[in-house]
Amino acid sequence: xxxxxxxxxxxxxxxxxxxxxxCSYTVSGLRGLFWYRQDPGKGPEFLFTLYSAxxxxxxxxxxxxxxxxxSFLHITAPKPExxxxxxxxxxxxxxxxxxGQGTRLTINP
Amino acid sequence: xxxxxxxxxFQVLKTGQSMTLQCAxxxNHEYMSWYRQDPGMGLRLIHYSVGAGITDQxxxxxxxxxxxxxxxxxxxxxxSAAPSQTSVYFCASSSLSGNTIYFGEGSWLTVV
Numbered sequence: 001x002x003x004x005x006x007x008x009x010x011x012x013x014x015x016x017x018x019x020x021x022x023c024s025y026t027v028s029g030l031r032g033l034f035w036y037r038q039d040p041g042k043g044p045e046f047l048f049t050l051y052s053a054x055x056x057x058x059x060x061x062x063x064x065x066x067x068x069x070x071s072f073l074h075i076t077a078p079k080p081e082x083x084x085x086x087x088x089x090x091x092x093x094x095x096x097x098x099x100g101q102g103t104r105l106t107i108n109p
Numbered sequence: 110x111x112x113x114x115x116x117x118x119f120q121v122l123k124t125g126q127s128m129t130l131q132c133a134x135x136x137n138h139e140y141m142s143w144y145r146q147d148p149g150m151g152l153r154l155i156h157y158s159v160g161a162g163i164t165d166q167x168x169x170x171x172x173x174x175x176x177x178x179x180x181x182x183x184x185x186x187x188x189s190a191a192p193s194q195t196s197v198y199f200c201a202s203s204s205l206s207g208n209t210i211y212f213g214e215g216s217w218l219t220v221v
Contacts, residue, residue, distance in 0.1 A: 032208075034210065036212075041215075042214060042215070043113075043199055043212040043213050043214045043215050044199070044212045046210065046212075049208055049209065089152075091207065095140045095142065095157070095201075095203045095207045095210055096142070096154055096157055097144075097152070097201075098154075098168075099153070101149065102151065
């Protein structure tokens, strides 16, 4: 059974304080690992898809990396507008996603 | 470009009532799916479709029906609503490549 565990559940940082969010997964045949951002009352907003160990993708202050067992979302010099819940999900095929419970990130000014 | 559109945004139902949550996408995507999001549970797959006329069950299908008569639309039907179906429902779509899976803005459903 595919499983995704995200840590920490919540993270509070000061503006400019870099950190990383963790996503550990088990899946029988990884077709993709997805990162989403979700703001309160909104739908998940796509950030990245990673496919193989060693792959990295960047977008503004965010960088996602992938190993055979986990993925990290690195946040460099975050700003208050980066505050959101970050969701990790894996796909074993047919775009069926298994999600973790998310990390709630708060950036204080 | 509307992307994935869900209606209604909010709905209150009485136990035993039926209703349909609508989902439409304008990106000509083959794959569409429905998820529910509950506190502490993450998003869970209800039903999905790989094309018009083809549907299959996800992790939590009980109490829900779907059909896919067109590429654009994928409605989710609750035949006899129960309080346990109080949740936030998200529709998603993607192309065959699945590089990007897009989500709608959600439908908040309360069953009393």
